[in-house]
Amino acid sequence: MxxxxxxxxxxxxxxxxxxxxxxxxxxxxxxxxxxxxxxxxxxxxxxxxxxxxxxxxxxxxxxxxxxxxxxxxxxxxxxxxxxxxxxxxxxxxxxxxxxxxxxxxxxxxxxxxxxxxxxxxxxxxxxxxxxxxxxxxxxxxxxxxxxxxxxxxxxxxxxxxxxxxxxxxxxxxxxxxxxxxxxxxxxxxxxxxxxxxxxxxxxVPGHREVPVFDRQGLDQLLPDLARELKRDRITGDVLGSVGTMLWIDTLALNGLLPAHNYQRVASYAEIRGRLDSETYRSQFAQLPAGEEGAHSVHCYRCPLQSAKLCTPDRGGSRGKQVRGPEFQSAWALGINCGLLDYQPIIAAFAACNEHGIDAISLGGTIGFAMECCQRGLLDRERIARDYDGLQLNWGDCEAVLGMVGIIAERRGWLGELLADGVRAAAERIPESVDFALHVKGMEFPSYDPRGVWSMALAYATGCRGACHLKSWTIDAEYSAANGNPTSVEGKAEMVIDAENVRAVIDSALVCTFASRTISEAWMKSLVQMVMGLELEIDACGREICNLERGLALREGISTLDDGLPFRIREEPLCGGDYDGVRIGGDNFERMLAEYYALRGWESEGAPVLERLSGDL
Structure with a gap:
């Protein structure tokens, strides 16, 4: 083998x-x-x-x-x-x-x-x-x-x-x-x-080496792969300069950057000079290693240098080099909570990492709590009384920093309410269900799918819940000739194709960012050189997705869980190029029905589970 x-x-x-x-x-x-x-x-x-x-x-x-x-x-x-x-x-x-x-x-x-x-x-x-x-x-x-x-x-x-x-x-x-x-x-x-x-x-590392099918062929292939990674504008230049913050500009310019728990989208004018990638580059990325600032770091055997090290000026990690900011954390702990300043975001992200919690879910949970306060569903006076004057207001950096510890430590009634995530909190505040942004219990990431309907379907059908990484369709949407991101046509096939490819990428453990360069052809060549196998990407990805669906069904997930929050399904998007666009239940159900038909998952519950089980 x-x-x-x-x-x-x-x-x-x-x-x-x-x-x-x-x-x-x-x-x-x-x-x-x-x-x-x-x-x-x-x-x-x-x-x-x-x-x-x-x-x-x-x-x-x-x-x-x-x-x-x-x-x-x-x-x-x-x-x-x-x-x-x-x-x-x-x-x-x-x-x-x-x-x-x-x-x-x-x-x-x-x-x-x-x-x-x-x-x-x-x-x-x-x-x-x-x-x-x-x-x-x-x-x-x-x-x-x-x-x-x-x-x-x-x-x-x-x-x-x-x-x-x-x-x-x-x-x-x-x-x-x-x-x-x-x-x-x-x-x-x-x-x-x-x-x-x-x-x-x-x-402790030993000295075992992985057996390679065609060592000579692999040795000849790798220099070409290195050149491809360097030649690509994103992997070879932009990630090394501004890291993942490049996507904050892209989403803002395209009207897809959610703010205030998805109540609206933020414009590029709103973040420019405050939370755009150029501000990040000028504040942090130009500073060399060893200074109080940021420099690029990378994973083992990865030339991309997509991560940055920064020094927060506040919080428990003040004065220490920490990882961040990443785009998703900058959105979740920042724009989603109305915060447009890198330093408190870096400090909050560092606190997340020290406590050991996911910044995306945490930021989504804080944004949910802020909207509950905005709508009078949480008692502001009680919060201030019980938590040293804490005010859950949009854009309050002390509120964001304070909530990291409250939730991570399950401190008091508010920490207990929120430490199980948005879905569990909304079950205790029934009036909040319409703006509780999750699928299957997992909080939303940073792409507003009301402007890219294929991503709405991807969130709804995601094997682990609301996730942008298991079916990335935005590039395909904007590169498609005569494509319309806010129509139902072709979305199911687009999502399935992306899901299948991503399943193989994650199984071969190709870096998400490098996968734009390590294409399907590259993956086939690498699998052939290392494993000696002929990789059929679509068939392999389909089999993995069927396996995961079987697991989900066996553990209690059903088609009823392949849905979207009311805000995303029924409320129109506010702001940006897609202002006023609404998905609507009928459109969503059409996309979902086509998705099930193409997947062969038409039947509900046990029949599908039995068939999928028989294929394993």
């Missing part, structure tokens, strides 16, 4: 026992690795109907065929589990070095079952696999816990951990897992690991 070591480490956290399982060749052929292969192991090992915080829940960490090889921009790893935020299937990938070190230690994947008896961390050094005491790490921030893990495991070890927000009894349902300053953020993986009392993982 090429592209893999044929070894998966299965760890029983309850007993501390472990075993090494061989990979199933048929699984590798059908699902490639990463997201697809992880989903297959979850299908096999997760007892149907398991509660996310039950010890029977399973967490799978899976590498891809290129992880640990010389292939550029393909070194991530994927986590798969049952989400406490959505109550269904979750996949979430992560940068950092744990995946690379896992391969070097001799394993392709890690399966976690059971739950530890007391706080522990997992130590892996080749054939030495141990659960070690984490009492001193429990309750520590992400950066402090990682530092302690490195002291114990050695400077060469890769380490990852959860933050205090993921630990019981806080168990914030959108807590993540952090590898350095990278994270598997969305959906609550961190809270699942916290329920298992697993604080972290430390992996």
């Amino acid at each position: 090429y592209g893999y070591l044929n070894r998966v480490l299965k760890m029983d956290l309850t007993t501390g026992g472990w075993e090494v399982l061989p990979l199933v060749p048929e699984y590798v052929r059908r699902y490639i690795g990463g997201r697809g292969l992880g989903a297959r192991y979850l299908w096999d090992l997760l007892p149907p109907g398991t509660e996310p915080f039950a010890r029977e829940n399973v967490a799978v960490m899976m590498t891809g065929p290129f992880t640990g090889t010389e292939v550029y921009s393909c070194q991530k790893y994927e986590w798969v589990t049952k989400s406490p935020l959505t109550g269904s299937y979750l996949c979430s990938n992560c940068g950092g070095m744990l995946g690379v070190n896992l391969r070097r230690a001799g394993y392709d994947g890690l399966i976690l079952t059971g739950a530890a008896q007391k706080p522990a961390y997992l130590y892996i050094d080749g054939d030495t696999v141990e659960l070690r005491d984490a009492a001193e790490l429990w309750g520590k921030s992400v950066s402090r816990a990682q530092a302690l893990l490195r002291e114990r495991a050695g400077s060469e070890a890769a380490v990852g951990c959860i933050g205090p927000a993921a630990e019981p009894p806080r168990a914030v349902r959108f807590a993540g897992f952090f590898d350095g300053q990278r994270s598997a953020g969305r959906g609550g993986l961190g809270a699942v690991l916290g329920s298992k009392l697993l604080k972290g993982i430390a992996i």
Whole structure:
């Protein structure tokens, strides 16, 4: 078997026992690795109907065929589990070095079952696999816990951990897992690991090498790939200059940048000179490493340098170099909450990372709470009285910074109300349901789909909830000849095509940003060189999406959950090029019906599950 070591480490956290399982060749052929292969192991090992915080829940960490090889921009790893935020299937990938070190230690994947008896961390050094005491790490921030893990495991070890927000009894349902300053953020993986009392993982690199089918061919191919990545304007220039903040300009210029919990969109004139990419570049990106500012950093074997290091001027990380700002966090903690200043956004994002929570869900939850205050559904006087004068007003930087700690710590009644996410909060405030922005429990990201209807369908049908990463259609919408982003025609096919490709990208663990350069042709060539397989991308992606749909159905998701919030479905967009555009229930149902028909998911519930199960 090429592209893999044929070894998966299965760890029983309850007993501390472990075993090494061989990979199933048929699984590798059908699902490639990463997201697809992880989903297959979850299908096999997760007892149907398991509660996310039950010890029977399973967490799978899976590498891809290129992880640990010389292939550029393909070194991530994927986590798969049952989400406490959505109550269904979750996949979430992560940068950092744990995946690379896992391969070097001799394993392709890690399966976690059971739950530890007391706080522990997992130590892996080749054939030495141990659960070690984490009492001193429990309750520590992400950066402090990682530092302690490195002291114990050695400077060469890769380490990852959860933050205090993921630990019981806080168990914030959108807590993540952090590898350095990278994270598997969305959906609550961190809270699942916290329920298992697993604080972290430390992996010492060994000297195992991934077998490659055509070494000479790969060596000849990689220089061409490097040139392609450098030649592309986005991957070769813009990401290195302004990072992911380039998309804040793009959305504002196209009338798709939501503000104030999607009540309107922000214009470019509104953010210009305050939160646009040029302001970011002039304030941070030009400063060299070592100064109090930002510089570019990158994942292992990735030349893109899309991430930045900055120094916040306030908050608990004041004066320290931290990762950020990223576009999604700048939107969620910034524009979505009416905040148009980089420094408090950087500070709030740093606080999210130290507590160990997802900034997108947190920002969506804060924006929801601010609108509840705006509409008189939350008592402003009570909040001010109980939380040291806190005022949940749009654009109040102290409110955003304060809410990070309140939610992460489940502090008082307001923290308890919001720490389970927007859906759970709206269930306790019925009048807020129409503007509770989530799908299947996962909060919305930063693209207003009322101006790009294919993204509305993508959010509704997303395997893990409202997600822009599982079916990116915006480029296709704007490059299509005579296309109309606000019509129903062709949207189902567009979403399915994008979902299938993205499923393969995530299974091969190609960087999201690099995937604009590492095209389908490149992926086929790389899979052939490394694995010796002929990759049929559409067929492979379709099989992975069917598997994930089967998992979702088995865990209780139905077509009733493939919907949109009232605000997105029925309220017209306010501002920008698409001012007044409304999707409407009839249009949405037409797109959804066509999507089901093209997918072959026409029937509801058990019949579809039985058919999908029979294909596995």
